[in-house]
Each structure stands twice: as structure tokens, then as C-alpha cells.
Amino acid sequence: MESTHRELKERAWAANLEIPRRGLAIATFGNASAFDAAAGLLAIKPSGVAYESLRPADMVVLDLDGTVVEGALRPSSDTRTHLVLYRALRGLGGIVHTHSTHATGWAQACRAIPILGTTHADHLAEDVPCTALMTEAAAGRDYETETGNQILELFRTRHPLHTPMVLVAGHGPFTWGESVEQAVYHAQVLEEVARMAFITHTLNPGAARLPEHLVRKHFERKHGAAAYYGQR
Amino acid sequence: MESTHRELKERAWAANLEIPRRGLAIATFGNASAFDAAAGLLAIKPSGVAYESLRPADMVVLDLDGTVVEGALRPSSDTRTHLVLYRALRGLGGIVHTHSTHATGWAQACRAIPILGTTHADHLAEDVPCTALMTEAAAGRDYETETGNQILELFRTRHPLHTPMVLVAGHGPFTWGESVEQAVYHAQVLEEVARMAFITHTLNPGAARLPEHLVRKHFERKHGAAAYYGQR
Amino acid sequence: MESTHRELKERAWAANLEIPRRGLAIATFGNASAFDAAAGLLAIKPSGVAYESLRPADMVVLDLDGTVVEGALRPSSDTRTHLVLYRALRGLGGIVHTHSTHATGWAQACRAIPILGTTHADHLAEDVPCTALMTEAAAGRDYETETGNQILELFRTRHPLHTPMVLVAGHGPFTWGESVEQAVYHAQVLEEVARMAFITHTLNPGAARLPEHLVRKHFERKHGAAAYYGQR
Amino acid sequence: MESTHRELKERAWAANLEIPRRGLAIATFGNASAFDAAAGLLAIKPSGVAYESLRPADMVVLDLDGTVVEGALRPSSDTRTHLVLYRALRGLGGIVHTHSTHATGWAQACRAIPILGTTHADHLAEDVPCTALMTEAAAGRDYETETGNQILELFRTRHPLHTPMVLVAGHGPFTWGESVEQAVYHAQVLEEVARMAFITHTLNPGAARLPEHLVRKHFERKHGAAAYYGQR
Numbered sequence: 001m002e003s004t005h006r007e008l009k010e011r012a013w014a015a016n017l018e019i020p021r022r023g024l025a026i027a028t029f030g031n032a033s034a035f036d037a038a039a040g041l042l043a044i045k046p047s048g049v050a051y052e053s054l055r056p057a058d059m060v061v062l063d064l065d066g067t068v069v070e071g072a073l074r075p076s077s078d079t080r081t082h083l084v085l086y087r088a089l090r091g092l093g094g095i096v097h098t099h100s101t102h103a104t105g106w107a108q109a110c111r112a113i114p115i116l117g118t119t120h121a122d123h124l125a126e127d128v129p130c131t132a133l134m135t136e137a138a139a140g141r142d143y144e145t146e147t148g149n150q151i152l153e154l155f156r157t158r159h160p161l162h163t164p165m166v167l168v169a170g171h172g173p174f175t176w177g178e179s180v181e182q183a184v185y186h187a188q189v190l191e192e193v194a195r196m197a198f199i200t201h202t203l204n205p206g207a208a209r210l211p212e213h214l215v216r217k218h219f220e221r222k223h224g225a226a227a228y229y230g231q232r
Numbered sequence: 233m234e235s236t237h238r239e240l241k242e243r244a245w246a247a248n249l250e251i252p253r254r255g256l257a258i259a260t261f262g263n264a265s266a267f268d269a270a271a272g273l274l275a276i277k278p279s280g281v282a283y284e285s286l287r288p289a290d291m292v293v294l295d296l297d298g299t300v301v302e303g304a305l306r307p308s309s310d311t312r313t314h315l316v317l318y319r320a321l322r323g324l325g326g327i328v329h330t331h332s333t334h335a336t337g338w339a340q341a342c343r344a345i346p347i348l349g350t351t352h353a354d355h356l357a358e359d360v361p362c363t364a365l366m367t368e369a370a371a372g373r374d375y376e377t378e379t380g381n382q383i384l385e386l387f388r389t390r391h392p393l394h395t396p397m398v399l400v401a402g403h404g405p406f407t408w409g410e411s412v413e414q415a416v417y418h419a420q421v422l423e424e425v426a427r428m429a430f431i432t433h434t435l436n437p438g439a440a441r442l443p444e445h446l447v448r449k450h451f452e453r454k455h456g457a458a459a460y461y462g463q464r
Numbered sequence: 465m466e467s468t469h470r471e472l473k474e475r476a477w478a479a480n481l482e483i484p485r486r487g488l489a490i491a492t493f494g495n496a497s498a499f500d501a502a503a504g505l506l507a508i509k510p511s512g513v514a515y516e517s518l519r520p521a522d523m524v525v526l527d528l529d530g531t532v533v534e535g536a537l538r539p540s541s542d543t544r545t546h547l548v549l550y551r552a553l554r555g556l557g558g559i560v561h562t563h564s565t566h567a568t569g570w571a572q573a574c575r576a577i578p579i580l581g582t583t584h585a586d587h588l589a590e591d592v593p594c595t596a597l598m599t600e601a602a603a604g605r606d607y608e609t610e611t612g613n614q615i616l617e618l619f620r621t622r623h624p625l626h627t628p629m630v631l632v633a634g635h636g637p638f639t640w641g642e643s644v645e646q647a648v649y650h651a652q653v654l655e656e657v658a659r660m661a662f663i664t665h666t667l668n669p670g671a672a673r674l675p676e677h678l679v680r681k682h683f684e685r686k687h688g689a690a691a692y693y694g695q696r
Numbered sequence: 697m698e699s700t701h702r703e704l705k706e707r708a709w710a711a712n713l714e715i716p717r718r719g720l721a722i723a724t725f726g727n728a729s730a731f732d733a734a735a736g737l738l739a740i741k742p743s744g745v746a747y748e749s750l751r752p753a754d755m756v757v758l759d760l761d762g763t764v765v766e767g768a769l770r771p772s773s774d775t776r777t778h779l780v781l782y783r784a785l786r787g788l789g790g791i792v793h794t795h796s797t798h799a800t801g802w803a804q805a806c807r808a809i810p811i812l813g814t815t816h817a818d819h820l821a822e823d824v825p826c827t828a829l830m831t832e833a834a835a836g837r838d839y840e841t842e843t844g845n846q847i848l849e850l851f852r853t854r855h856p857l858h859t860p861m862v863l864v865a866g867h868g869p870f871t872w873g874e875s876v877e878q879a880v881y882h883a884q885v886l887e888e889v890a891r892m893a894f895i896t897h898t899l900n901p902g903a904a905r906l907p908e909h910l911v912r913k914h915f916e917r918k919h920g921a922a923a924y925y926g927q928r
Binding site for chain 1: 511513565603604636
Binding site: 649663668675678692695 | 894
């Protein structure tokens with residue numbers, strides 16, 4: 001039988017392959033999902049399958065309640081975190097979770113990545129936020145759902161497409177975007193921003209944030225109403 | 233004459249090739265052995281042979297007393313360390329020794345790698361332990377056997393398959409697993425964990441360990457009785 | 465219609481491709497322009513186009529007033545910075561802007577890169593200068609023109625071909641040369657010099673500058689009237 | 697006319713190509729020479745020629761007085777340093793000079809690389825020595841000859857084949873060996889040892905040297921009268 005979700009699965013599959021290709025995780029670490037808002041369905045990587053043997057047909061399709069609609073394999077163990085985010089945050093077309101080295105280094109330090117330069121400000125206008133460490137009570141409930149809830153806590157007062165990335169304390173990064181391709185791009189940007197901030201912080205632990213007028217200028221060059229970056 | 237240990241030698245050979253392929257050692261540094269518990273035999277890399285010219289037939293097969301059963305070359309100078317571990321630790325199917333850069337950096341600092349995040353906790357539920365520096369008396373005896381004995385010292389109270397990696401102070405890492413393929417995987421995980429911990433430690437030398445309830449949660453997601461990671 | 469600026473566009477295109485090839489930027493970060501002083505024209509990368517899909521015909525040709533002479537796409541958002549530099553600094557045949565990791569790390573720390581060794585002194589005889597952070601008043605005017613003006617501020621008393629590189633505080637590096645190929649070379653040298661200085665500074669934050677007699681000796685080996693490096 | 701020094705030139709050429717291939721220098725930085733002690737001749741890289749366009753026929757053959765015996769190009773600007781070393785140190789078959797990143801980072805800090813682990817002790821039984829910074833008086837004489845003299849200063853009391861590497865303060869590393877192939881190997885080992893020492897030093901600036909009994913044990917495993925590493 002032909003899949004009715006072929007394009008969604010192919011895009012999710014291609015995005016998952018980009019994770020090791022861009023050096024954002026080793027082994028089976030990390031996962032990407034693509035979301036079709038109209039259909040209310042997502043396609044996600046199966047759990048614990050090595051990137052090199054992954055095929056489009058291995059992707060698991062679920063609805064927002066987590067019911068498997070298509071696919072023979074068990075979905076990623078982080079699926080419930082993806083579900084929480086898709087249900088609560090408007091406009092997401094894809095989510096990527098990696099264990100990329102420098103972003104994880106900051107997450108393990110339980111520190112937001114300070115906005116130190118324009119590479120960062122071109123993509124978000126504030127520090128990359130970092131959740132609190134999950135409490136024992138929360139970890140005793142549904143762990144992956146609670147991971148999503150901790151992220152949502154930070155997005156009560158934030159626009160998810162203006163801050164398309166977050167660190168989960170003691171764990172690693174989640175990024176997203178209007179499409180899964182953009183979510184992968186944000187995962188790569190985050191790792192590079194984390195690496196640059198590591199270098200700056202090591203050179204000068206007291207390095208100041210980029211002044212607000214430069215943050216605004218760069219963010220609006222790419223994202224404001226008067227954006228003039230790119231070919232639009 | 234056809235080898236009677238062909239599969240064991242091929243698996244040991246393939247594992248040895250993964251050491252430079254995954255960036256875990258340069259030149260001839262490092263070695264891997266595959267163990268057949270039923271036969272009581274291991275296949276190990278010959279000493280000082282470059283990875284690029286290594287063939288399956290070059291692997292040396294030995295019994296647990298260290299007697300060469302098959303192979304024309306001298307076995308790795310670290311062979312007696314492997315023998316000590318196979319004799320004393322139950323369930324090992326392979327051992328890998330590398331000089332991977334960050335893990336060796338920690339070993340040279342004579343420090344256990346603190347458990348700072350879930351990448352670490354997904355694989356072991358404690359710091360990566362580090363031996364003491366070998367005393368002059370011990371180094372004056374059989375050096376490689378004593379290296380094995382120093383590792384065993386740490387595993388009197390540990391389950392080797394729950395803590396499948398160790399640092400030898402001033403030297404570098406040894407890892408193992410139920411198979412030699414898993415031992416290679418653990419060598420790669422260890423290097424990545426060591427690199428992440430280096431970044432976190434440089435950002436904040438006083439960074440706290442991951443709380444015990446999160447360590448347990450992640451370790452049991454993959455390894456406990458109720459594990460739900462992967463396709464089992 | 466055949467382009468009348470084919471060679472200029474091809475050289476600009478090839479230089480842009482070298483940016484990701486030499487690991488000096490990810491995604492669409494960075495841009496290179498080639499300048500034909502006799503014709504008073506430059507060819508520059510279009511804005512926001514991925515390196516992998518870039519073709520020579522996509523290059524945009526402009527005169528020094530910024531009027532597009534050839535090309536269907538919008539030029540790089542940094543074009544006005546290039547224009548300021550070509551108009552004011554004599555002898556430039558190409559300019560490269562990257563977000564290379566270590567150079568950007570220093571720029572984010574708002575610090576000149578100290579001249580610590582001969583790798584640096586082979587290419588310039590002083591610290592790699594760093595601009596001030598742009599004021600709110602300047603950022604409120606034409607941002608890219610002001611970036612150029614801030615660089616010019618540093619070159620009132622410097623020879624641009626003796627100091628072919630600069631850091632823009634909170635942003636990243638600009639480099640140039642007698643040709644666009646040399647500008648790319650200087651971008652690569654700068655990243656390597658920035659990386660070496662990061663290592664030296666981390667080993668010893670108080671590391672002394674290379675003594676002036678050694679700076680002079682190395683710079684003149686390659687650049688003085690009595691230069692004896694290379695095949696001239 | 698057929699070259700009478702074909703093998704020497706080919707070995708020098710191949711060794712030079714290994715410098716960028718092993719990531720030990722960018723652009724035209726670095727150079728290797730092969731020495732034929734019986735003939736009293738060396739073959740060395742020409743000055744300022746890019747590695748990718750280098751051919752065996754480009755190598756320059758000189759005698760120990762520095763007279764060119766064969767070759768149309770100007771020899772490396774560092775040739776006189778090589779000559780000083782070949783004239784004074786017995787048993788050298790090749791010399792390699794690189795600007796490899798971490799070794800240069802230590803050289804710029806004007807610090808010997810402390811012997812912190814067995815990767816180091818497998819190759820030399822002491823810190824990697826570092827020269828003093830050259831005085832203004834010496835730099836005013838023949839600079840490259842004086843660089844060689846500064847290295848010799850350190851080898852009055854050292855056996856060059858037991859300590860086959862050195863840092864020139866503020867400059868970078870020189871390595872050598874019984875053959876040019878071994879000199880390249882030592883250049884790669886030095887960079888790796890420098891990188892590991894950087895990590896250890898960053899983790900703990902007060903990290904202790906490897907105890908002398910372990911230094912001896914490892915060095916003699918590979919180099920002593922009772923060496924038992926490799927296939928000899």
C-alpha cells in the first residue's frame with residue numbers, strides 16, 4: 001500500500017539525515033519531526049535507529065494525541081516533547097532535537113547563551129533561554145511531557161518563531177521553525193552561536209552583551225516589517 | 233589453511249578500523265579486541281601496525297592465559313590489560329583502548345569526568361571513574377597486567393556493563409561492551425561526553441552534577457527493567 | 465546577451481565559494497566582492513543565497529555609487545560597507561566578510577587580536593585592530609555605511625595593504641587584498657591567527673606580545689623592500 | 697636531463713604534501729626536507745609555493761653549505777635553519793617545520809609542553825623544550841641561522857633522536873627523525889600532544905607532570921634496549 005503521507009515522511013527523513021551530516025550529533029542521538037498543521041499530523045524518527053540505515057518508510061506518523069497513524073516502528077522516545085510543543089505553540093512546521101556539542105555544553109552548565117554578537121542577533125533578539133532543571137516531582141510524572149512543559153514555561157511570554165531555540169538544562173537543545181528544514185537550520189545556527197559564545201566567554205568571562213540598539217538593528221534587518229536581507 | 237577463527241578476527245579487525253575512522257586516535261595508537269566467551273578466545277590487533285595496512289588475517293588470536301593460538305604477528309603491547317579484564321569481568325564481548333583527545337585530556341588531569349548531563353546519563357549513571365596513578369612498585373612489576381589490576385580495583389563495587397568505560401590516570405580510556413561493536417560505540421560516546429564536560433567545565437568550573445533523579449531517569453530509559461528507548 | 469563583466473563575476477563567485485570550502489562560515493553567512501579599479505566596478509554576492517546554489521551569473525555588478533550595472537538579484541545586505549571601503553582605501557582588489565568562528569569570538573569580546581607570534585607577523589605588523597561598538601546614533605543612520613565608516617576610522621593612520629584585516633566589534637571580520645583571491649587568503653589567515661591566539665590566551669592570559677624586533681623581521685621577510693620569501 | 701636525486705626529491709615532496717593532509721598547516725606555511733647523509737645533500741620545498749601545485753621536480757637539492765645542486769626555484773626561506781640542524785645533529789634523515797595550531801599556541805606562550813601523559817612519554821621522556829625568544833642582536837644577524845642556533849642551544853645536553861621535537865618561542869615547532877617520514881610522524885604526534893596538554897591545562901592549570909617512573913616505563917617500552925612495542 002502506498003503511503004498517504006509520503007511527502008511529510010520524506011521531509012522528516014531528510015531533516016533527520018541532516019543532523020549527523022552537519023555534525024550536530026553522533027550515533028542515534030537527536031531527532032527531527034515535520035508537522036502538517038492542516039492535517040494535524042507529524043512524522044518523526046523511530047527510536048534508536050542509526051542514521052545510516054534510516055529510510056523514509058521508517059518514519060512514524062502520529063496525530064497530536066500521539067496515536068500512531070502510520071509506521072511499524074516505535075517513535076522516538078522524545079515524541080511526547082514534540083507533541084506538547086506542536087499543541088501549544090502556533091506556526092511550527094518542524095522541531096529538531098540534537099545533542100550538539102557546544103549547545104549541550106551550555107545546557108549542562110544550566111546557562112542561557114548570552115547574546116554577544118550579530119550572528120546571534122540575526123536569528124533571535126535575546127539570549128538563548130535555558131529551562132530550570134526538572135524537579136524530582138516532575139521527573140516522576142511523564143518525563144518527556146514534562147520536558148515539553150518546561151519549555152512552554154519559557155514561552156508564555158515569548159513568540160516561538162522569534163525565539164526558535166531553547167536549551168533544556170542538563171540535557172541539550174530543541175529548535176524549531178516554520179518548516180522542518182528551518183528547524184534544522186536553527187539547530188546548526190545554535191551550535192555555531194554556542195561555539196562562538198564559548199570562545200568569547202573563555203577570552204573574557206565578563207564580556208558584555210551586544211547593546212540593545214545593535215540587537216534590534218540586526219534582528220529587524222532579517223525579521224522586521226522593513227527587513228531587507230535576502231531576495232524577497 | 234583456512235582460519236578457524238575467521239569471524240572473531242574480522243570483527244576485531246573492523247572494530248580496530250573504526251578507531252581512526254571515528255577520530256578516536258592517530259597513527260597506531262589504540263587497539264580493540266573481540267572476545268568469544270564460549271571458546272575462551274580473543275582476537276586483538278598486532279602491535280605497532282598502521283591502521284591503513286591492517287588486514288583481518290593480521291589479528292592475533294589468544295586464549296585467556298595469553299597463549300597465541302593463531303597469528304604470525306606480535307599482539308598489541310596492551311594485550312595483558314585486555315586479558316586481566318576478560319578474566320575478571322563477566323559479560324564482556326569486546327574491549328577498546330584509545331588515546332582520544334578529550335578523554336585523554338581528563339585522564340592526564342587525573343580526574344573522573346563528572347556526570348553533567350543526559351548524554352552521559354544515557355550511558356552510565358555515575359562519573360566516568362579514573363584510576364589512581366600507578367605506583368613505582370606496581371610499574372616495576374608487569375606494567376600492562378598492573379594497568380588491568382588498577383581498573384579492576386575500581387570495579388570491585390561496580391557492574392562493568394553498567395559502567396562500560398574508565399580512565400587510566402596519566403594514560404587514557406578503556407571501554408568495553410557486550411560486543412566489540414558496542415565497545416567501539418562506548419569509546420565514541422566517552423570522547424563526546426569528555427568534550428562536552430570540557431566545555432561545561434571551562435564555562436563554569438563549579439558546574440553541578442546532574443541531580444540524581446535525572447541521572448536515574450535517563451539511565452533507566454535506556455537500561456532499566458522498564459527501558460523504553462529503541463526498538464525492543 | 466553576453467555579460468561584459470564575466471571575468472569579474474567569475475572571480476567574485478569563486479571567492480564566495482571558498483568561504484564555506486575553507487570553513488569560514490556556515491549557511492549564507494559571509495560575502496566576497498571583486499573590484500575592477502580601472503572600470504570602477506565591483507561584483508558581489510547576492511543577498512541570502514545559499515553557497516551551494518550560487519552561480520557566476522548570480523553575482524551583482526555595481527558602480528562605486530551603488531548603482532546596479534548588471535544582475536537580476538538584490539546585492540548582499542553588506543554591500544554599502546564594501547562600497548565605503550573601496551571608495552576610501554587605495555589599492556583594494558577584493559573584500560571578504562565572514563563570520564569565521566574564532567575571529568568572531570574575538571570580535572564579540574570587542575578585543576584586538578594581540579600579535580603573539582610569527583604566523584601573525586608574517587601578514588601584519590601589529591594587533592588585528594577592532595572597531596568600537598557602534599553608537600545608537602550611528603546605528604540609527606545607514607547601518608552598513610556606518611560599519612564602513614567605523615572601519616575607516618581605524619585606517620586614518622594605517623596602510624590598508626599592510627593591515628589587510630579588521631574586526632568589527634560585536635560582529636565579525638572583514639579582510640581585503642590586492643585581489644579578491646588575496647582577500648580570501650587573508651580571511652583564512654585571520655581565522656587561524658585568531659584560533660592560535662585563543663589557545664595562547666587560554667594557556668596564559670598574560671602572554672606577552674612578540675617583541676617588536678621579531679615582528680619587524682618577519683613582516684619584512686615577506687613584505688619589505690628586501691623581502692626574500694616566495695619566488696619573486 | 698634525468699635527475700640524479702630523484703628518490704630524495706620524491707620523498708621530500710611526499711612529506712611536504714603530508715603537512716596539509718594531516719592538518720598541520722594552511723596555505724604555504726611549513727616545509728619538510730629529506731637528508732641523504734652519505735651524499736651530504738638535502739631536498740627541500742621551494743619558498744612560497746602552494747602545496748596543491750607542488751611537484752617532485754620543484755624540490756630544491758642543496759649541499760650542507762647551502763649551495764644549490766639541483767632545482768630552478770628558490771629554496772624555503774627556512775632552509776638555513778635546516779642546514780644548521782643537519783650539520784650539528786647526528787642521525788637526522790629529515791626535518792619538518794609546521795605552524796600546527798596547538799603546538800604554535802604553546803610556542804606563542806613561550807612555554808615548554810609539560811609531559812602529562814603516556815601519549816607524550818611514548819615519544820620523548822621530557823617536556824617538549826621551548827627556546828628563548830631571539831634577542832634583537834641575534835635577529836639582526838642571519839635570522840634563520842640564528843633560529844637553528846637557538847635550537848642547538850637546547851641540544852647541547854640532549855640526544856636529538858630521543859627528543860625529536862622542539863618549539864621555537866613566538867614561532868612554532870620543528871620536528872625531525874631518522875627519516876623524513878618519521879619527522880612528519882613526529883610533527884603530527886606533537887600537535888596531538890599539544891592539544892591534549894591544552895585540554896588538561898585548561899581543566900587544571902596546576903596539573904602535575906607524569907611521575908618519572910611512568911615516563912621511563914613508557915619511553916622504554918618503545919625506545920629502550922628492552923623495547924617490546926611494534927614488530928621488531
